[in-house]
Amino acid sequence: MDKALERVMDALDVETFFVCGSEEAGRNYMLGLLKGFGFKDVDIVFAQYEGPGVRVRGRAYVYRPADRYRWLLTEADGGAGR
Amino acid sequence: MSRVLLAPLDPVHDIGLKMIARGLEEAGHETVLLPPDLTPEEIVSQALVKEAQTLLISRTLGYGVAELLARFIDLADAAGLREKARIGIGGMAVRRELAAELGFDAGFGPGTTVEEVACFVERREYVPDPTRTHKEKADMTAGYDYGYRHPGIAAKLAGISALIMDWVKDKTSPGVERARLRDELWDVKRWRSREGNGALFDHYPALCGDVPRKFYESGELHPKTRRFTKDEVTGLENYLAEAKARMSVLKLQHTRRRPLVFNQYGTGCPFMDIGHILASEAWGADGVVHFDPSWGARTEGFLDGFLTHQEDGTVITAANLNRIGAGLEKSTLWQVRAHRGLNTPETVVLAAKLGADLTKINICYGSLGAGTDPERLTVDGYHAILYAKKYNLPFDVVTNEELAGVPAHKAFAGMLIVADLAVRLGARPILQPLFAYSPEVMIHGLMEDNYIDFNAAKVQALRGIVNAPIWPGAPIGFLTHTEDRVQSAMATALHACLAAALEVDAISIASTDEAYSGGPISAPAKVDTLRAVQECFRFLGQAAITPTAKADDYAAAITDGIERVLDEVLRTGDFVAALHAGVLGSREEGAYPGRAGKDTVRTAK
Structure with missing residues (x-):
């Protein structure tokens, strides 16, 4: 996992404006992007x-x-450390 | 003292520099502020002529800022200025990363304080003061005498409290018995010193349902839970120690003292909760509310140990609450809810022993809107109130049955019955009306024009009845939020503004994920709403919000309605029978007497 991602507490939000012809298309673009x-x-x-x-x-x-959060675990345990 | 030249590298904007210049002068430095719209060459030349030891330039406009700043620093190099002066750059268009990349000695982005700049000028390290906002725990019940202002309602409530006290006096339940064991046999100091649970678990499993009993007999856990590993526990301790060392807290209320702002946690995982709580505290929450899983409320007895849970709601165990409580800032008010379910009195005892400041109890809501048998919750709620009194734990009396469709006046009648009973038992209840776009409101068009009148009327009606603290919730703006982050934060913030204008004692707020059901609430969603509330409080200051004349009519109708409901309860002659009969919320209105704990009340020996 990327070092920066390990520091994300829970979720990463991405927001934008897609030029498209329907909500469904925009939703699909976003899901595809993620x-x-x-x-x-x-x-x-x-x-x-x-x-x-x-x-x-x-x-x-x-x-x-209930996942194992890498921002919590130490370097020795394969986490991000602090 | 240092000679500081300040120059806007910008056609017009220099307000920020003026404030910095004034602050530096007050700190004893000599400052020269150049006018806007000078060229980089002119600024560099002036810095050399004035023999500035520090040059502070600002840039507000964002267009071409990187190129402009790069050219400026090259020019300063070529003119030999870098050897004579340290150069800092600040302003709305500046980011610290860019300043460092271009070789400036310092970069100051939006929100920079004079103290930060003074440290740069004086070559001191800037250390943010972790005590810059000093908060203390507030007792929101202080100053309220619970005196009645409506004698008719007072008399009816007295009659109903007498009915309840007479009804419960010879009754008990497994929940009451477990609470008694927890109260009498569990020494929290010994437990914290790893000296065990005393004789508690000699008797406790026999009073539990299947899941906890299996846990105590064979160690079998609830299928959605797991124990934390040793490395996770060590990681938490390190994380907390390091985060606490950097911790500071914001104050949201601007020039007001009230309302205190609470938000809820309960991701399922105590560790994630602790992360969320730290973020909430840092961004200004005055209190946090523990949210437990719905299956916990239908389960007789608590599990034990340090457990994480895969779904919404954090399991109540002594170890979980202890860890969460230990991580709180000293100023943070901590509420553990006991408003429904089969563990109501024990929740109060456990939470109090582990340091909670507040709990939540409502026999009517828990019976009619949250699935607990009315008979059982009347007995358990009564004892929960007695423990709240014993442990000096104020509690709110929530009215979320409104969300199911129960009209406000019926929900309020139930709230006032529980509050009156509590006061008679020596406890300190807090009234919790909803600020919500409830089914009643939708059906009758009570908010067709605005969200102010009906919510203000609720507060007005309650204040006309009794002198008691008021804590709208939960969360404020319920059913006005959408999945849009901006709309959601704004809906909460505007309701917070109304609460402030009404001078209520506290509010519970949502996150911007309130209306999103696809996954757990995220930390940024909590921060965003807190930021919005802070901005709204800043906007409002000591100013007022004036409801229309309709608010008076609504308040009168609510008060009349409450009185009618209380009459009906008295006519029934039996509080529990009144709950079953729909007097405090009927099936047609979405209130269904709960079944959890049915037939478990028995005569006390």
Whole structure:
């Protein structure tokens, strides 16, 4: 895992405005983008489509509760350390 | 004393530099402030002529800033200025990373304080003062005498409290018995010293349901939980020590004292909770509320140990609460909810012994909106109130049955019944009306024009009845939030503004993930709402929000409605029967008497 990602407490949000013709297209662009970044646990938090395109916020959970958080674990244990 | 030249590298903007110049002068430095719209060559030349020891330049406009600053630093190098003066750059367009990359001696971004710049000028290391905002725990019940202002309602409540006290006097339940064991046999000091649980677990498992009993008999855990590993526990201790050393807290209220701001935690994992709580405290939350899983409320007895949970809600165990409580800032108020479920009185005892400041109890909501059998919760709620009194733990009386569709006046009648009972038992209840776009509001069009009148009317009605603390929740703005981060933060912040204008004692706020159901609440979502609330409090200051005349009508209608409901309870002659009969919220209104704990009340020996 990337060093910076290890420091994310829980989730990474990505937000933008896609020029597209429907909300569904915008949602798919965002999910594709997040998966393209290598994230597996991804979702759309918010999307609003109007004529020019879609305002969208996607989320990738780096950790879910009960995972082993690398920001918590020490270097020796393979974590990010502090 | 240092000679400081300040120059805006900008056509018009120099307000920030003027403030910095004034601060440096007050600190004893000689300052020269150049006018805007000079060229880099002119600024460098002036710095040499004035023999400045420090040059501070600012840039507000963002266009071409990197190129401009790079050219400036090259020019300063070529003119020999770098050997004579240290150069700092600040302003809205500046980022510390850019300043460092270009070779400036310092970079000051938005939000820079005069103290930070003075440290640079004086060649001192800037150390943010961790005590810059000093907070202390506040007792929101102080100053309230619970005196009634509405004699008619006072008399009816007295009659209902007498009914309840008579009904419960010879009754007990497994929940009451477990609380008694926890109260009498569990010494928290010995437990913290690793001297065990005393004789508690000799008797406790026999009073538990299947899941906790199996845990105590065979060590089997609930399937959605796991124990933390040793390296995780060590990691938490290190993380907490390091985060605490850097910790400072913001104050949200600007020039007001109230309302205190609470937010909820309960990701399922105590470690993630601790991370979220630290972020909430740093960004200004005055208190935090423990949110436990719904299955915990339907389970007789608590598990034990340091457990994480894969789904929403953090499991109540002594070890979990102890870790979370130990991580809190000294000023942070800590509430552990006991408002529904089969562990209500024991939750109060456990939370109090582990240092909680507040709890949450409501027999009516827990029975009608949260799945607990009315008979059981009347007995358990009564004892929970007695323990809240014993351990000096104020509690809010939540009215979330409104979210199911129960009208405000019925929910308030239930709240006032529990509050009156509590006062008679010597406890200190806090009224918790909802600030919400509730089904009642939707159906009757009570907020067609604004979100102010009906919420203000609720506070007005309660204040017309009794002199008691008021803590709107939970969270404020319920059902007005959307998944949009900006809208959600703004909805909360505007309701917070209304709460401040109404001078209530506290509020519970959501995160911007309130309406998002796809996953756990994230730390940034908590921070965003706190920032919005802070900005709204700054905007409002001591100014007022004026409801329309409709608020008076709504308040009168709520008060009349409460009185009618209390009459009906008295006519029924039995509080528990009134709960079943729908007097305090009917099935048609979305209130269903709960079944958890049915037929478990028995006569006390």
